[in-house]
Amino acid sequence: MSSSGGGGGQQFRYTQTPSKVLHLRNLPWECAEEELVELCKPFGRIVNTKSGVGANRNQAFVEFTDVNQAISMVSYFASSSEPAQIRGKTVYIQYSNRQEIINNKSPGETAGNVLLVTIEGVQASDVTIDVIHMVFSAFGYVHKIATFEKAAGFQALIQYTDAATASAAREALDGRSIPSYLLPQHVTSCCLRISFSAHKDLNIKFQSNRSRDYNNPYLPINYSAMDGTLQPAVGADGRKVEVQGNVLLASIENMQYAVTVDVLHTVFSAFGTVQKIAIFEKNGGTQALIQYPDVTTAAVAKEALEGHCIYDGGYCKLHLSYSRHTDLNVKAHGDKSRDYTMPPGVIQGVPQPPGAAATSTGWQGLTCLRFWKSPNNEQLSKISVSKERWRLSDKNLGR
Secondary structure (H helix, E strand, O other): OOOEOOOOOEOEEOOOOOOOEEEEEOOOOOOOHHHHHHHHHHHOOEEEEEEEEOOOOOEEEEEEOOHHHHHHHHHHHHHOOOOOEEOOEEOEEEEOOOOOOOOOOOHHHOOOOEEEEEEEOOOOOOOOHHHHHHHHHHHOOEEEEEEEEEOOEEEEEEEEOOHHHHHHHHHHHOOOOOOHHHOOOOOOOOEEEEEEOOOOOOOOOOEOOOEEEOOOOOOOEOHHHOOOOOOOEEOOOOOEEOOOOOEEEEEEEOOOOOOOHHHHHHHHHHHOOOOEEEEEEEOOEEEEEEEOOOHHHHHHHHHHHOOOEEEOOOEEEEEEEEOOOOOOOOOOOOOOEEEOOOOOOHHHHOOOOOOOOOOOOOOOOOOEEEEEEOOOOOEEEEEEEOOOOEEEEOOOOOO
16 A cells, blocks of 8 residues: 655655654755754654665654554555655655664764763753853853754753863763752753764854853854743834844835945944944845844944935935844855955955045044945935934935
């Protein structure tokens, strides 16, 4: 008995004895564990996965807690008119000959300087990153911590200086519980399941209640991910207060003239050092992300520039909001993206738009004059910038 799906190929095979391990074929390229779990989790708890199997690395194994959950998944898709799919590609499912997934290489047993910790019996909100740091720093200096939630539960990656320190912490804490006085009252106990991670150096992009880099005190703070700011803030008037950040999202209306990275840098650097810029198209319009080193500078720029136009005549009007990004990943160097922090000296070497007057990189100066010209060399706008206000001369543009 079989069910067809996606081109008529067999999606199910019933020749094997039911097993709690399912064999998935015809997966998309580099199918991630998260994608496998997302497909299978409606039918039960996933305890293990193994992907990248087969000559084309397009097969995987998924292990449920018990065989009835696996049978439930197979039966559902066998009777469904819609085949199992990942990224729009039909996935073929069959019972595996094995009864459990065994990773022969046992990467979790190979000693390394980063530990993977699964904290059983708690929710993510029950154990703070400070508690994790307190527990694991008893065995040596903790460089970085990253916490996250996956199919196995609430997990954390803890980076030590070397494998010897990590091994000592694992030997002492594996199978133990965090002291009860460090846990909320409704949590009586928890269990630490610890293995070694394949990571060597964690990539922490910002400080928050989910990630911490103890080596870099100057790392940006993600206020939207800190305690107390996860819920929308409400002002005195009952309206939602926008959570501030160091990256601005600019939507540009009425694009009659080209807006390049150089143009945006000229505009936004009047208020402080611009670290990175990325321009992109979304929903038929042009948008840009502008990164400042801190929230205060971004807030000043947003208040000053909101609703103003880059060019005279109401052209290229700016609408600004705060982005959830804290550190832009800018790889290309061109008219659409620029990283002014790498290499050193790039900011000074960036060419100015045609006709742009030389200005200071800071905004502390009392006044600086800027001129923009259109492609036909007509002067379009003269903008006066002051510390106290943003004034558009010639015309009160965009207001």
